[in-house]
Amino acid sequence: MLPLQRFQDYIEQKQLFTNGNRILLAVSGGKDSVLMLHLFKAIGIDIGVAHCNFNLRADESQRDEHFVKTLAQSLNLPFYVTHFDTKKYAGENKISTQMAARVLRYNWFEEIRISHAYDFIALAHHQNDAVETVLINLVRGTGINGLHGILPKRDKLVRPLLFLNRGEINNLIDDNNIAFVEDSSNLSTNYTRNRLRIDVIPHLKAINPSLEETFNQNIKRFAEIEMFLRLQVNSIAREIISAKNDGVYIPLQKIKSLNPQKLLLFELLKPYNFIEHVVEEIINSLNKQSGIKFFSPSHQATIDRESLIISKIDFIKHQHKTIHLNDSEFELNDNYFKVTVSEDLKFEADKNKIFVDYKILQFPLILRHWQNGDKFIPMGMKGFKKISDFFIDEKVPLHLKVKTPILINGNGDVIWITGMRQDNRYKLTKATKKVAIFELKIK
Template identity: 75%
Template sequence: MLPVQKFLDFNHHQQLFVTGNRILLAVSGGKDSVLMLHFFKACGIDVGVAHCNFKLRKDEAQRDEHFVKTLAQSLNLPFYVTHFDTKKYAEDHKISTQMAARALRYSWFEEIRTTHGYDYIALAQHQNDTIETVLINLIRGTGISGLHGILPKRDKLIRPLLFLTRTEINHLVDENNISFVEDSSNASTDYVRNKLRLEVIPHLQNINPNLEHTFAKNSSRFADVERFLNVQVQKIANEIVLEKADGTYISIDEIKILDPQKLLLFELLKPYGFLETVVEEIIEALNKQSGIKFFSASHQATINRDYLIISKINTEEHLHKSIHINDDEFEYNGHSFLLQFTDELKFEADKNKIFVDSSALQFPLIIRNWQNGDRFIPLGMRGFKKISDFFIDEKVPLHIKSNVPILVNGNGEIIWIVGMRQDNRYKLSQSTKKVAIFELKIK
């Protein structure tokens, strides 16, 4: 027997859905998602089944699709399936295969949800998934939101199995003779999540046999802390943030007395997309001259006498342009550029030209304005240097540095501070077979 009442109690406590809602279930065919499907079916809830074939495991992927389709048909449930060229998407967008799969499936789930009238999308993540997520966030660096891990509900996504551990799921599947398919990649330690699950977490469980329960309690506490912080930040915003026709004004005097300053200013600026490193530089610049600008992808922050002024960037083309491999000529912000390729291994000492090992380039490239937090390895050096510090060392005036174009590789690394210095990672070497030449045309 399935613990249906425990399932319903968790749903009620977390307010995941209400009677009459239609739920789209993301079903891979593995233990977790198949068990979730049986829970919903046992409760008589109106559901549909969605399955993604990522074309990553050849015969296994076809097996999984057939299994889920047959299961949905046997239960007389609507079945939706799609096929993704995941590897191509990952290559085109210069991201990992896992990130590509995540982006593709969530976009498709939402499309099916809206098109077919479902209220929520249910994902079969459980307590052990939360442990893995928190550990990954801690390893990579995280804020408070990363410490609470996976939330039971976020927008239209619900996770109704978060009351169960992996051991409990295994027991329920065995006890109820539930059929499923096994993903062979789950046994591979090539992925960070698998490595944590197979090699790290068992050691933690030896130290604390109730690890899942402990993490669940901690996650709940951190979620409460995040909610409390959001309330406090909103109170502060109501007091010190002033909305005007030309932008958002925040008193510099009020910023200076925030405590803790970096945390609260970061939270105030987070809706505008400013990174933590940029917030640190804003704080450092509060006592400097007016006119200093800081950029996020969508906004700029300007120190202007008594206020930090946040304004939306209206001309995206002015600050961001894609460069493709066939763009032998391109324009950006009043500058003209040439791009050519040659098999001749050559180099010229010209500040308006750079000679790059073309095998290191990942197209499309980006040319954009300088942003606070940018860093590179100056040609001839080994260590990183902030571009803001480079500008200071080179005595570049404020009104000029704000308009210096920056050439960026598809992987996010800076290639060239145009007209000033190339990045050392992109210099020619004895192994270079093809040279890309970028030239700033002087009018």
């Protein structure tokens, strides 16, 4: 007999979904996913079956696909299948075959979920999978979030078999005479998870026969500790982090007073994808000169005079825009510009506008980011000044220096450090007949 009441109780307890939801089941053909399929069918939930053929096991992969398709048809369920060249994808993206399979299947599951109006994707992970995940995370190194194992629900993914362990699943398959297919790769110790399952966990179970239940309880405790830590970090973030147009600011003195410093700063910077050893480098550099930069895949952290400034990496340093004679508007990253030409020689004192003697412009103009060696004659001055020195004098944060567009004349002269200062050579004079007005509008 299937444990339908336990299954339904777990779904309700973890609030995985409601009776009115449509659920897409990821079914490989193995014991776990086939049992999950029969449980769902028995409680009358609206479901569909999705199967990935990774083409990694020759005839066995085709056998698995045929089995799952036949099973879905026998139960009168919608069936979706896809085929991947997994090894090619792994090679092109320089990742392991296992990681390639993971990326490919989750992306495809989500495509099917959206295109066929399913509410959630059900995966057949069980308690032993959670144990193995915690052990893998511990061996590789992990923060506290790696200790909660596999969550019952994350975004659109649900795992309704986490109330069962592998032994219980094996017994249910045997007792209910449920057909399945065996993946021969599960017996290979070439994979980390398999080595743990085959070589390590049996020794742990010899010490603690109730290993799965012990880990299940530990995982619950770790999840609660993680929740408590997240509440504390959110409270600290509200107190010390300031969001501004150009990034996120964290006062250096506040970072120095954090206790425990490394743990809390790591959690504060986690949304910006900074890894642990980079956080250590930031801490070790707090008392050094300003200007030191640190990078995550998505963000840049700059130690400025009084703050750690986090800004998104959303630009290319040498990106540029060509401005032609008849262009009336143009943009570079988040900076939008308008240009008008007039014979009305009026002038406004506005840092986001410049008024240029039109006759000395040489098209096409170039809008690009600051580069080492750039120099100009600031408005009101007679001699050249390096733009790098100008930035220092104006106390421009370092992370903004490389993001500030510079308007360049066709002859290579700097016309304008946008939003800051015009070059004195391009000001209006008594001889000016026509004026070009450049205006910066920040999106």
